[in-house]
Amino acid sequence: MKFVTAIRNEQHFIGLVKEDQVIDLSSLASIKNVDLPATLREAISLGDVFLGRTEKLVSMEEAVKHTYLLSDIKLLAPIPRPSKNVFCIGKNYRDHAIEMGSEADIPEDIMVFSKVPTSVIGHDEVIPSHSSITAQLDYEGELAIIIGKTGTGITKEDAMNHVFGYTIINDITARDLQQRHKQFLLGKSLNGTCPMGPWIVHHSAVPNPENLSIVTKVNGEVRQNGNTSDFIFDIPTMIEELSKGMTLEAGDIIATGTPAGVGKGMKPPVFLKVGDSIEITIEGIGTLRNEIVE
Structure with a gap:
């Protein structure tokens, strides 16, 4: 479904x-x-x-x-206005962690940040360039988990029973804001920088979410070509860690991290510009498409 x-x-x-x-x-x-x-x-x-x-x-x-x-x-985005921030797992692919720094940047413990609800937009909606604020807008194609059952202290063994389904998120990031403020929230939460969709696929139609190809194209050029089998922290681990002392509620959203190939990781870096079209395709889910506008 x-x-x-x-x-x-x-x-x-x-x-x-x-x-x-x-x-x-x-x-x-x-x-x-x-x-x-x-x-x-x-x-x-x-x-x-x-x-x-x-x-x-x-x-x-x-x-x-x-x-x-x-x-x-x-x-619209499947959940146009989440009830809380979107949870995001950082550096959850080894090659992406390395391209953003070095092998020393590969996390030993799960890394979590968030995007505010007002950043969410849907499939084919436009992403503002925010050119007066940032000159380094970047893309990150990600599989997102939709929580279906509320819980606290969820174990790895029970974690998948709390998943309703899956969608796609483009974790658009202002890299210069991220670096300047020494944290992720502002650089990740500009209006329109959390495209989501085009739909939520029920978990019954995605038997193995940890073996899905994920491809991001900018203007038709493949930039990211990864697979969720390369997660450092698997989905049960994400859910268990997030729910330790914090309640995950039905409708909560967890973006699972992005593979290598982001604009900042290119040599030299190549950031998004007005007119660029970004398409993220995840096997078994679909394609999320958005364009950068002034």
């Missing part, structure tokens, strides 16, 4: 993607008096109840009247 948050005729809705079409679950639920939350984040918190209601809705005869071409709707 692929779930989206979308707009049609100025109406927001939760949708289920079927090939090149999307079923408007929100409209169907309304006319059939099926209890469905207003947002995908809230729906995710229902767990299997949400999946059961989805199956019921799409099996109805009326579903065909509430099915549209993807090209006729506007996709």
Whole structure:
């Protein structure tokens, strides 16, 4: 199952993607008096109840009247306004840690920072260049985990039971701000610097999230070509470490790190400019596309 948050005729809705079409679950639920939350984040918190209601809705005869071409709707980020910052795992690929410094930069313990909710945008939305603030805008293609079940002190053995699904994040970063402020939050959180989408793929459709190819292209040129099998810290470890003394809630988002090939790691560095198009494709998930604008 692929779930989206979308707009049609100025109406927001939760949708289920079927090939090149999307079923408007929100409209169907309304006319059939099926209890469905207003947002995908809230729906995710229902767990299997949400999946059961989805199956019921799409099996109805009326579903065909509430099915549209993807090209006729506007996709938003699957979770347009997260309830808290997006968790981000830093330097989780060995080669990326080295390209950003040296082998001494490979972390021995998990490294975590965050991006604020106002940085989130969707597929095909534009990324502001923020040229008055930064001259070093960079890309980072990443697999993102969507938490489906709230928990604290989650063990590695139980961690995958807390995963609802997966999406793609472009961790756009102002490298000069990151360096100047000696921390990550400001350089990672400018408006529009957390493209996410195009949808959330339920975990049942991604049997092995730690063996997925991830490719980032800038203007059609391959810049990153990695695989999640190269994680330093695997998904159960990420969830266990984050949930130690801190509650992970349904709808929380964890970006799992980026492979080598970022602009800053090139010799000389090559940063994003107005007009650049970035496409991130992750096997089994899809393609997230955005463009830099002034």
